[in-house]
Every structure is written in structure tokens, then in C-alpha cells.
Amino acid sequence: MPLIETLARMEAAAAGAARPLATVRHRHLSEHPLVFVPLTTSGEAGAPLGALVGTDREKPLLLAVPQPRDRDLRFAFLAELADAVLPYVDGFADGIEWEERKETDPETGKKVPVQVELCADAPQLIVPSGAGIEFVRLMGRSMRFRRTAEQDPETPYPAPPHVPLLGRWFTHFGERAQVPGSCLLLSMTGLLTRHWATGQSALEDQHLGALLSWIDPPPGVSGRAAAERAESARDAEGQLLCPPAGPATDPAFDNRLLAPAMARYDAALPGAHEELRRLVEGQLRPTWDAVWQGNDLLRALPPGARVADRWKRDRWSYTAHRDRVRAGEPPQPKRDDAVTAARKLSSREAAQTQLDAQEALDDPLVMAARRLAGEAFAGTVTGVGMAYSEGARPMPRPLVTLRTDDRPQLSEGAKVHRPLPGGKTQPAAFVAYDDPASGSLTVRLTGGMGRGKVPEPGSVPEPGEAVCWTLFEHAPRGGPERPEPEDTPWTHGGPPATEPSGDAPDPMTAEDFL
Structure with a gap:
């Protein structure tokens, strides 16, 4: 709970x-x-x-x-x-x-x-x-x-x-x-x-x-x-x-x-x-x-x-x-085959992860619970510094400093996500705590700013702006594809039988019924 x-x-x-x-x-x-x-x-x-x-x-x-x-x-x-x-x-x-x-x-x-x-x-x-x-x-x-x-x-x-x-x-x-x-x-x-x-x-x-x-x-x-x-x-x-x-x-x-x-x-x-x-x-x-x-x-x-x-x-x-x-x-059917059961389990796990993320994004009170658990943090931007990625085509990677009273469970390079208008998400990476005592930390924006060398207007938070970042993805992806029943390995029941087995089943007796 x-x-x-x-x-x-x-x-x-x-x-x-x-x-x-x-x-x-x-x-x-x-x-x-x-x-x-x-x-x-x-x-x-x-x-x-x-x-x-x-x-x-x-x-x-x-x-x-x-x-x-x-x-x-x-x-x-x-x-x-x-x-x-x-x-x-x-x-x-x-x-x-x-x-x-x-x-x-x-x-x-x-x-x-x-x-x-x-x-x-x-x-x-x-x-x-x-x-x-x-x-x-x-x-x-x-x-x-x-x-x-x-x-x-x-x-x-x-x-x-x-x-x-x-x-x-x-x-x-x-x-x-x-x-x-x-x-x-x-x-x-x-x-x-x-x-x-x-x-x-x-x-x-x-x-x-x-x-x-x-x-x-x-x-x-x-x-x-x-x-x-x-x-x-x-x-x-x-x-x-x-x-x-x-x-x-x-x-x-x-x-x-x-x-x-x-x-x-x-x-x-x-x-x-x-x-x-x-x-x-x-x-x-x-x-x-x-x-x-x-x-x-x-x-x-x-x-x-x-x-x-x-x-x-x-x-x-x-x-x-x-x-x-x-x-x-x-x-x-009375019982699902191995592939169907695995697909159902996978889809329900993905639905639960997606539901948890969507409820937090829809409701500040639910987001407060994620913040209290260290899975999100909110604060006020105190500074923005422009930086660029290394490579043949440098892209903007601004450094955003903010102050927060939350205690997120962050490690260097951890991915964080910020909700944007229109249901979009802006990814970033945690850089370091500037002053752990005061809750000042820095994240590096890694996307959501357009494809140009200059970030699109409004895509970079400004000093004094209140922001909220989450450690969980806003649209989690599903797991790997499951094989078709005919491709199921023998360890999970094997493919459906197409020919009758040579061994006849045991005959029914009175003990088989309650």
C-alpha cells in the first residue's frame, strides 16, 4: 500500500x-x-x-x-x-x-x-x-x-x-x-x-x-x-x-x-x-x-x-x-494454451504499468504519491545553461538546474521524463546534485526540442518555471513478441497435435467421475 x-x-x-x-x-x-x-x-x-x-x-x-x-x-x-x-x-x-x-x-x-x-x-x-x-x-x-x-x-x-x-x-x-x-x-x-x-x-x-x-x-x-x-x-x-x-x-x-x-x-x-x-x-x-x-x-x-x-x-x-x-x-476454451496465457499475462502487466503512469499524469494527488516514493520530483527552475552534444552534427542539450524538496532515487545518467502539452514527453538525463542539502540538482535535456540547432520556443523551461519530472516512462512499451502456437517449443507444450497419437488414452471408469 x-x-x-x-x-x-x-x-x-x-x-x-x-x-x-x-x-x-x-x-x-x-x-x-x-x-x-x-x-x-x-x-x-x-x-x-x-x-x-x-x-x-x-x-x-x-x-x-x-x-x-x-x-x-x-x-x-x-x-x-x-x-x-x-x-x-x-x-x-x-x-x-x-x-x-x-x-x-x-x-x-x-x-x-x-x-x-x-x-x-x-x-x-x-x-x-x-x-x-x-x-x-x-x-x-x-x-x-x-x-x-x-x-x-x-x-x-x-x-x-x-x-x-x-x-x-x-x-x-x-x-x-x-x-x-x-x-x-x-x-x-x-x-x-x-x-x-x-x-x-x-x-x-x-x-x-x-x-x-x-x-x-x-x-x-x-x-x-x-x-x-x-x-x-x-x-x-x-x-x-x-x-x-x-x-x-x-x-x-x-x-x-x-x-x-x-x-x-x-x-x-x-x-x-x-x-x-x-x-x-x-x-x-x-x-x-x-x-x-x-x-x-x-x-x-x-x-x-x-x-x-x-x-x-x-x-x-x-x-x-x-x-x-x-x-x-x-x-x-476451458484453459489457455501456453502462448495465449503468456500473452495475457504480458498484456496485463503492460496495462498495469501504463495505468500507473497515466493516473499519476492525470492527477496531482496520485503524482504526490509517486513523488513521496522517490519515483518523481517537482521543483522550480533556477537556471538554464546551453550546451551541445558531441559529434559531426552537434545538437542542443541544455542543462537545467532546479531546486526541489523531494528526494528522488536518482543515479548519474538516470533517465527522467517531463510531460508536455498535447500528451508529448520530453526526455532528460540526471547529471548531478549541485547542493544536496538545498535540493539543487541538474538535468540535461536530450529531446523534445525539435530537429534544429536552436531549441523550439517553449521547449526549454525558463528560470522561475515550475516543472515535474518522473523516473517512470509515460508510455511504457510492451515486451517481446510471443511465438505463434505452432512455433511453441516443446518445453511449453509444443505445437498443437495434427495427427492422433499412437498411444490410446486410458478408458473411462466410474472413478473418473465424482
Whole structure:
């Protein structure tokens, strides 16, 4: 945990109210997100009990499973969920814009510009907490391989139409949620904890009601007191006033209300189904309202300058998966091959490095944390001396002296970078400390001044100007190219098998199945 976040948490605990960790919003928020609040049976994560889903804050769609042990009722729930989610997801598929990209010409092997489709917008799914994201991934894995009666008339327990398609989209959302900075699938607790620090633990922050109590407590009540009430206050019947919908249920609700209601449903008593729906809705509605309250708080923050660029990558991801679905490609495999897994890991590491750099450049408060860690420094220019490089064509290499109160982790010749207007970056190299006691140091500009013998106007900072340099790159590059699956060495699984092996597999026995 960064030191500045630790300090913010200590201040929040002392003051009884959350403290900001950002001055801008670092995640994209759709104008019309799809909010999904699931509820599962305790002890059985794959058995859905119900959900609230929709884009209308005042009119969510209630889905309930009166008996989660009944396979037919679970399939009916999935079919209703697919009918609610897929039209929203498909609603962005046909609004396109044209983008120019460079692709390799198969005949010449050279990069040539081509016009490709890019969806103008993409769907955004918001769940209450990180456990909701894991539930979406679990549902995707359980649905995408289901066979329908149209696909296989002889399959036992065929899935309703569109359920496998929903599984493919849920799997894609879950995969994108593992990419740092991606916004196709977001948890409200993750969004809020990125922008505010509370006086409770990270585990307690997963309770959306308690988290919101720290950030936006009722008038006249401290955040700590409001959070304690949200976590533990109960009514006269012993039920939580703020059910977590985490998506697991509260044991008191299970034992005192849910189990008797299910018993009445199993006995086919009149009104039992409607009673179960009311119980499920009562557990879900507080969390539904809390998600929208968090959405309002986040919208009050201005978006970061580079948020739109990251959302564009999500749009590319959505467009690519749309094309795979329309082309009739098979669902995502159960396990990635070695090359795909390495590419995913490399892309996520690069995305994390890029996200850290962009957030610091967008937000002075985040940059302050990098400065405190010695990864950046800010100061005032005290002098500029003109110098030139050695060689047949000398180029300007001005020496810039500045005074700073920061303590960057610099060594002689270390590369530093300064953000310029228009998203450009000016590189420099650390020369030496002139006076370590006063924080005076010198850097040598190595670029960003044009191609002439005289630096372009405004490209060299002037005495008295405030500047900020970073030790990290502003646009970090990715790693080396990964080989194609057919070129994978035998140490990583070898190329895909093209001919059946001479050794027959062991026959299936009863011990192979649970």
C-alpha cells in the first residue's frame, strides 16, 4: 500500500470520515450502465437465488429462484437473465466508426494502413463488489459450454436458447475485468476505494453499505458510526437493516425467513412463490440503491484526461469479441494454451504499468504519491545553461538546474521524463546534485526540442518555471513478441497435435467421475 494511502486511512480513522485519494475520476462511467446485483444461496456459489438487473434506476427487473436446487428453475433464471442482458449488450454492436490501423500485408510482409470497424460505444456492467465480478466469471464458465436442443437434440438437460451466448459474454467481461484500467465490468466497491480512503480495513470496504457510510454519511452522523450501523444494525426480527448481497446471504435471513418460505413453496402452499420474491427483493433493493448512490458520487468527479483512451481499448475488445461471435467461432476454451496465457499475462502487466503512469499524469494527488516514493520530483527552475552534444552534427542539450524538496532515487545518467502539452514527453538525463542539502540538482535535456540547432520556443523551461519530472516512462512499451502456437517449443507444450497419437488414452471408469 502506498504511504500516502496509509496516511489517508489514518486521517480517515481519526476524523471518522473518508479522505480523497484522487482529484479526478480514473475510470470511465457509461451514461447508461447495466447494474447487476446477484444473490446466491449460502454455501453454494453456483446456485443463484435471485438478482436485480437493469439500466433504469427506479424500475429494476427482479429475477428470483424459489428453489435453487431445482435445475429447471435455475435454467429458467438464466434464460430470463439472458433476455435482460443480451439486448443491452447487442445494442452497441451496430453503432460503428472507422479507424485506421496498420496491419501486415500477407504478400509483402510490410505494415500497410487499413480501415477497420470500431464500435462507437460499448456496454458497461456494474456489480456491487469484487465477489460480484467473481460470480459473473463463474456464471460465464458454467453457461458458455451448455448445449441447447437446437444444437444437439439428444443432449440431456438442454439449456434454454441464448444461455450459452450469455456465458460467452460473461466470460469476456470477466476476462476484461482482470485487465488493469478496463471498464467493461466494474465493481462499485472497487471504484469507490480507488477514489476514497476509509478508516476501516480493505476487507470491510467490500461491504458497499459500510463503504458508502464512510464516504457519504447521513447528516449529523460520523462515517464510523454510520458504517457500524450499516454492518450490524438489525430490526426487531433480527434481520440486517442493510443486507450485504455480497452475493451470499445473511445466515439470520436464511434460517428465519428463507428456509421456512422455501419449505412452504415445496409444499405448494398458496402465495409461497410471491412471498419468496418479496424476500429476495428485500435483500437486493438496498444494495441496488447503494450502487446508484455510488454512481452519483463518482459522477461528481471530473474524468481524467486519459480515461477516454483506456475506454477506447475496451471498445476494441468489445468489437473483437462481437466479430468472433458473429463469425460463429467456438466459445472460449476451458484453459489457455501456453502462448495465449503468456500473452495475457504480458498484456496485463503492460496495462498495469501504463495505468500507473497515466493516473499519476492525470492527477496531482496520485503524482504526490509517486513523488513521496522517490519515483518523481517537482521543483522550480533556477537556471538554464546551453550546451551541445558531441559529434559531426552537434545538437542542443541544455542543462537545467532546479531546486526541489523531494528526494528522488536518482543515479548519474538516470533517465527522467517531463510531460508536455498535447500528451508529448520530453526526455532528460540526471547529471548531478549541485547542493544536496538545498535540493539543487541538474538535468540535461536530450529531446523534445525539435530537429534544429536552436531549441523550439517553449521547449526549454525558463528560470522561475515550475516543472515535474518522473523516473517512470509515460508510455511504457510492451515486451517481446510471443511465438505463434505452432512455433511453441516443446518445453511449453509444443505445437498443437495434427495427427492422433499412437498411444490410446486410458478408458473411462466410474472413478473418473465424482
